[in-house]
Amino acid sequence: MLLLLYVLIFILTILNVLQYRSRKKIKQTLHEMSEKLADIMKNETSEKVLIQTNQHAIQLLLIQINRLLDYNQKVIADYARTKDSLRKMISNMSHDLKTPLTVILGYVEKLKMDEQITEEEKGIVRLRLHEKVLNLITLLNQFFDLVKIESEDYLIPLSKICLNEICRKNVLEFYDLLHAKGLQVEINIPDQHLYILGNEDALNRIFDNLISNSIRYGSDGGVFGLTLREGEGTITVEIWDKGKGIAEIHQDRVFERLYTLDDARNPQFQGSGLGLSISKRLIESMKGSIHLNSKPFEKTSFTCIFKQITY
Structure with missing residues (x-):
């Protein structure tokens, strides 16, 4: 009976040692994961958390963490593309508005300041001025049409x-x-x-x-x-x-x-x-x-x- 008691105590001791080592290993692994994540976020890299472990729960956690990192990289890339697209759009839009507005201003100044201009020349200038204004209106309408089409609540009857x-x-x-x-x-x-x-x-x-x-x-x-x-x-x-x-x-x-x-x-x-x-x-x-x-x-x-x- 005493021998059996000693055996049970020995087994329990071994189990406690194994559990302690397992908890220590899990704690060490989680600490490595935390440090790796902190490093990735600090340096804004596209790395993944790659740690060897035989713990199934931690393996599943690593899979989900790396999926989240992939998604985060996609969001960052999409944001960068959107930001670049917006910058270029504003640049192009300012160019496409500035050019016809400058031409329109030139025609207006010609009509206003040039006292020697003939009636026939005035008619030609007015015609060109009218064409430029229509082109500008068309450009603005296209821009607003695109904004409307890209809105989430835009639906067309099919x-x-x-x-x-x-x-x-x-x-x-x-x-x-x-x-x-x-x-x-x-x-x-x-x-x-x-x-x-x-x-x-x-x-x-x-x-x-x-x-x-x-x-x-x-x-x-x-x-x-x-x-x-x-x-x-x-x-x-x-x-x-x-x-x-x-x-x-x-x-x-x-x-x-x-x-x-x-x-x-x-x-x-x-x-x-x-x-x-x-x-x-x-x-x-x-x-x-x-x-x-x-x-x-x-x-x-x-x-x-x-x-x-x-x-």
């Missing part, structure tokens, strides 16, 4: 839309301009009606912007094309040309607010940098997507993909 007719209508509206530019027009629209859940006004605005951009920037290729095709549960509208295209370094950014290529600020190529942003948001509001693929003087295409409906 209904069953036949894309065949929308595409034909928009190409026809540019027929005179295409003819005046001497462009070869390649239109591929199937006879079979293809339907999506969309908004006619939004689609007209999207295609108007894409077609006008293609003519403005791609007419040096001599060809304009529009292709409507059916995929597996999708309908694709591709608007393309064979012009100088868009350099690869710009392709990921053309949909950003107020982002314009250098030549878009040339008087020959007046662009606000808002059209593609608005088009992208409108397409996304119809559960679609838009993609750019460009090879200079070979093919530059904007591809809009929508979900097909068959009912």
Whole structure:
């Protein structure tokens, strides 16, 4: 009986020693984790907490901590991109407002100060002044439209839309301009009606912007094309040309607010940098997507993909 008691005491002692060592090990591991986290936060690094342990609970905790660190890095990156985008947007917006306002001021001063100006010259100046004011109003309206579209409570009514007719209508509206530019027009629209859940006004605005951009920037290729095709549960509208295209370094950014290529600020190529942003948001509001693929003087295409409906 006494021997059994000694054995039990020995076993309990061993268990206490093991528990003490285990608690000490856990405490040491938690201390290492705390120091590592503090170091990551202090130095703002993208490191992970990597500590070897056979404690299952601590392993699970490490997994969740590293997931949280990944999320934190994503938030920081998104914030940095948003901050940079906002800075560039303000810079571009100030440029796009300052230039026409300076021109408008010049015209006003000419009308006010130039006493030798003839009535005919005054008429020309008034006409140009009127055009510049309209351009400025258009720019401001586009900016406010984009702000409205990007708001969380913005919803557009959707209904069953036949894309065949929308595409034909928009190409026809540019027929005179295409003819005046001497462009070869390649239109591929199937006879079979293809339907999506969309908004006619939004689609007209999207295609108007894409077609006008293609003519403005791609007419040096001599060809304009529009292709409507059916995929597996999708309908694709591709608007393309064979012009100088868009350099690869710009392709990921053309949909950003107020982002314009250098030549878009040339008087020959007046662009606000808002059209593609608005088009992208409108397409996304119809559960679609838009993609750019460009090879200079070979093919530059904007591809809009929508979900097909068959009912």
